[in-house]
Amino acid sequence: MSDATEIAKPRASVFAGLRLTWTATIAGSVLLFWLVLALFGPWIAPHGEAEIISGTTFAPVGEGGLLGTDKLGRDVFSRLIYGVRTTLLLALITTVISFAFGVTLGFAAANLKGWFDIVVSRIVEAFMAFPSTLLALVVIGAFGTSITVLVLTVGLVLSTSVFRVSRALGYDIGVMDFVEAARARGEGTWWILTREILPNSMAPLIAEFGLRFTFSILFLSGLSFLGLGVQEPAADWGLMVQENVGGLFLGSSAALIPAACIASLTVSMNLLVDWFQQRQQGETVLEKIDQ
Amino acid sequence: MNDILTIKNLRVEGRPPGGSYVPIVKGVSLNVAKGEVLALIGESGSGKSTISLASMGFARPGCRIAGGEIWLNGRDIMKLSPHERHALRGDEVSYVAQSAAASFNPALRIGKQVIEAPLWHGAGDAATLTATAVDLYRKLDLPNPDTVGDKFPHQVSGGQLQRLMAAMAMSCGPDLLILDEPTTALDVTTQIEVLKAFKDIIRDQGTAAIYVTHDLAVVAQVADRILVLKNGEMVEEGPTAQILNDPKHEYTRSLMDAVRPAPHLVDHVDGSAAQAPVISARNITAGYGALTILSDVSVDVPAASVVGVIGESGCGKSTLARVVAGLTPLREGEIKLDGKVAAPGVKDRPRDTLKDCQIVFQMADTALNPRQRIGDILGRPLEFYQGLKGRARLDKVGELLELVDLPRSFASRFPGELSGGQKQRINLARALAADPKVILCDEVTSALDTVVAAGVIELLKSLKDKLGVAYMFISHDLSTVASFADEVVVLYAGRVVEKGPSKAVFSPPFHPYTKLLLSSVPEMRQGWLEGVADTGEAKAASAGSVIIGAKGCPFANRCTHVIAGTCDRVTPPLRDLPGELSVACHLDTDALPST
Numbered sequence: 001m002s003d004a005t006e007i008a009k010p011r012a013s014v015f016a017g018l019r020l021t022w023t024a025t026i027a028g029s030v031l032l033f034w035l036v037l038a039l040f041g042p043w044i045a046p047h048g049e050a051e052i053i054s055g056t057t058f059a060p061v062g063e064g065g066l067l068g069t070d071k072l073g074r075d076v077f078s079r080l081i082y083g084v085r086t087t088l089l090l091a092l093i094t095t096v097i098s099f100a101f102g103v104t105l106g107f108a109a110a111n112l113k114g115w116f117d118i119v120v121s122r123i124v125e126a127f128m129a130f131p132s133t134l135l136a137l138v139v140i141g142a143f144g145t146s147i148t149v150l151v152l153t154v155g156l157v158l159s160t161s162v163f164r165v166s167r168a169l170g171y172d173i174g175v176m177d178f179v180e181a182a183r184a185r186g187e188g189t190w191w192i193l194t195r196e197i198l199p200n201s202m203a204p205l206i207a208e209f210g211l212r213f214t215f216s217i218l219f220l221s222g223l224s225f226l227g228l229g230v231q232e233p234a235a236d237w238g239l240m241v242q243e244n245v246g247g248l249f250l251g252s253s254a255a256l257i258p259a260a261c262i263a264s265l266t267v268s269m270n271l272l273v274d275w276f277q278q279r280q281q282g283e284t285v286l287e288k289i290d291q
Numbered sequence: 292m293n294d295i296l297t298i299k300n301l302r303v304e305g306r307p308p309g310g311s312y313v314p315i316v317k318g319v320s321l322n323v324a325k326g327e328v329l330a331l332i333g334e335s336g337s338g339k340s341t342i343s344l345a346s347m348g349f350a351r352p353g354c355r356i357a358g359g360e361i362w363l364n365g366r367d368i369m370k371l372s373p374h375e376r377h378a379l380r381g382d383e384v385s386y387v388a389q390s391a392a393a394s395f396n397p398a399l400r401i402g403k404q405v406i407e408a409p410l411w412h413g414a415g416d417a418a419t420l421t422a423t424a425v426d427l428y429r430k431l432d433l434p435n436p437d438t439v440g441d442k443f444p445h446q447v448s449g450g451q452l453q454r455l456m457a458a459m460a461m462s463c464g465p466d467l468l469i470l471d472e473p474t475t476a477l478d479v480t481t482q483i484e485v486l487k488a489f490k491d492i493i494r495d496q497g498t499a500a501i502y503v504t505h506d507l508a509v510v511a512q513v514a515d516r517i518l519v520l521k522n523g524e525m526v527e528e529g530p531t532a533q534i535l536n537d538p539k540h541e542y543t544r545s546l547m548d549a550v551r552p553a554p555h556l557v558d559h560v561d562g563s564a565a566q567a568p569v570i571s572a573r574n575i576t577a578g579y580g581a582l583t584i585l586s587d588v589s590v591d592v593p594a595a596s597v598v599g600v601i602g603e604s605g606c607g608k609s610t611l612a613r614v615v616a617g618l619t620p621l622r623e624g625e626i627k628l629d630g631k632v633a634a635p636g637v638k639d640r641p642r643d644t645l646k647d648c649q650i651v652f653q654m655a656d657t658a659l660n661p662r663q664r665i666g667d668i669l670g671r672p673l674e675f676y677q678g679l680k681g682r683a684r685l686d687k688v689g690e691l692l693e694l695v696d697l698p699r700s701f702a703s704r705f706p707g708e709l710s711g712g713q714k715q716r717i718n719l720a721r722a723l724a725a726d727p728k729v730i731l732c733d734e735v736t737s738a739l740d741t742v743v744a745a746g747v748i749e750l751l752k753s754l755k756d757k758l759g760v761a762y763m764f765i766s767h768d769l770s771t772v773a774s775f776a777d778e779v780v781v782l783y784a785g786r787v788v789e790k791g792p793s794k795a796v797f798s799p800p801f802h803p804y805t806k807l808l809l810s811s812v813p814e815m816r817q818g819w820l821e822g823v824a825d826t827g828e829a830k831a832a833s834a835g836s837v838i839i840g841a842k843g844c845p846f847a848n849r850c851t852h853v854i855a856g857t858c859d860r861v862t863p864p865l866r867d868l869p870g871e872l873s874v875a876c877h878l879d880t881d882a883l884p885s886t
Contacts, residue, residue, distance in 0.1 A: 177653075178661075181721070183618060184617070199662035200660065200662055
């Protein structure tokens, strides 16, 4: 027997053997920083979420609070720290909801095919054809602004693209020989979906999760900015931009700081997703250029 | 000095993603003279494709030419700028890839693609170049040379497309032609016409050529000189006759030994005494959507025996296996497994029935879930069919691994850590885990190197003796089937044209199609191609293409013995001949081809 002995690296899980690059390190640190702030915010923040600390509104950075005060004289720094909790938590919940919907329906459509697939796909396409902000405006307008409605609406809107990705993955992997082998063995649909197809679609789904998470942050911030999302006095970054946008003309940075924070969060998430996707292919673009 | 190409001490390095560079080609030197065909042979991974690409000054992404000189027409092309090198390709040197289907743009007409390179190099205007191309089509024996350029790639057959690919490569009148496994993906009957066309056009134009292949029989037909490679190093070089008849190096000899003799020359297995069939498929008709692939196919697999199913691609071999396994539902007919009628769909079959009949797929790479450990891949059928758990399951996995000659420690590995041959053994072990009565082997050795494939066949034989398991062995490799199968079924366009004991099928009288198949298997003898390509059978066969669902005899349009008015109207029934042979042909028994 002279079987060739070219041995590839072991791939225990999708996370095995992921070496960090400097972009991933920076992005990861930024995300970790916000996560820590979100977890321990109330103990770190010098003031309360809605506590008015100064008579001066739109106080500049350094005066009356570390990062100045907002339009009601509240501490921008403290609200920023409280806001990261709301922003991250809501984004997480909506993304999880969108994946629960999207992946279940997508895999079901890929596996059941036929009428189920046609009907669900057409409904999803109808949803996608509708501008998502407009859709959210209509739904929230009809049902009123509450956190539940907000989360469900955004989750539903985001689930359309998750559906498309997971349906395509389900179709692709569903025709591979190892899935056929499982079918020939007599395995049921549940086994095939959870043991054969799902583990092999983890990498693209994780990448998709990161992207949807970013979208969700932007979308929620956008809705808050329009006054349809999180309501005062709760702190949310999108809401903070909206509250303080009038201060821009007075030379206040109270609106710019939360905007920059949103940007740091989304850019970091994107960098991390890029790195993860490229690492799954073996090498990142930067490493290829270096060679 | 009339060498077109001289390569001195070529070194090419490659890099796995995230790794560092390792040598692939380690100091190979060669030269090709005008009008000469040099063959590069070796197993997969020997660096033969890499060398052929390097002779154009090209390295695949992730590879680099690390050293050496490449002289083409008296210039060292490694010293040229990338732009100058680019100008050479498609002008002085051109390349024919393995898969023509993947090399043509499906959205453009063929003629436009054939003249693309000379047009780009400014060799003439579209009208004159098209006229030259039509001339080439004629030389390549393509049907309708005047109009074939107006067709789209999907409108011509695979063999024709491969010849059109050669026309594309020759359209610029190159000094050097590189052919990388150009007939490997083709059926044997198609291979002949393509090989003949390649050989003639190379002679006709006096082009120097490099022919890359792993098939020694093909090399014997086209090459003037042979260079044997192993792991990126030159093993032996010499004229074709010397390498074939008097190989000096031990490795070359081992390559020669791995070549199986022609199907009619092997020792046939004597069909053992008639046993009760474990698979009994009766009058199966099946297909996908509106397409009917199998019509009225009946096959029996007796217990503890090997039934070989042969035929060209698209004849329904794999569909037959899928129908028996219940993956593709049958439309008409009946399947009995171990004497009991089996439901058409896998969902309606009880586990006991499923357990008895296991399927092994062709591509070991895709047949194993890359995210499961070998222990889980083998353990699942044990748990599923026999309810084994924990310690008992673990022990049994170890036994299975030993059964297929792999160490027990492999249980903790992932499929990605195994070689192709090892994966195919795991694939077999998974089927064995069910303790089946019969295993459907769908081209299990086709994707493997000759030496590794021989090992897998040996394993199949020993398992049959040890466990008494039967095989339905599907393959397009006639020699393997001839030496391994007790009985043989020949499929053509979804119909059984001949079946019977291996010895009877591979000796006269033949069905005309079986005759064509047998005579198309390349022999390792120089001059074989000329002899076979000019026979009436080969000419008739290349004139038509396979029509599935044809009225009458499906082979009528490619048969030299066709009886007008009968063969094209009436489908011939399988009729019994002496010696348990059955043949579906209208010809009288005496008139059947007998040589």
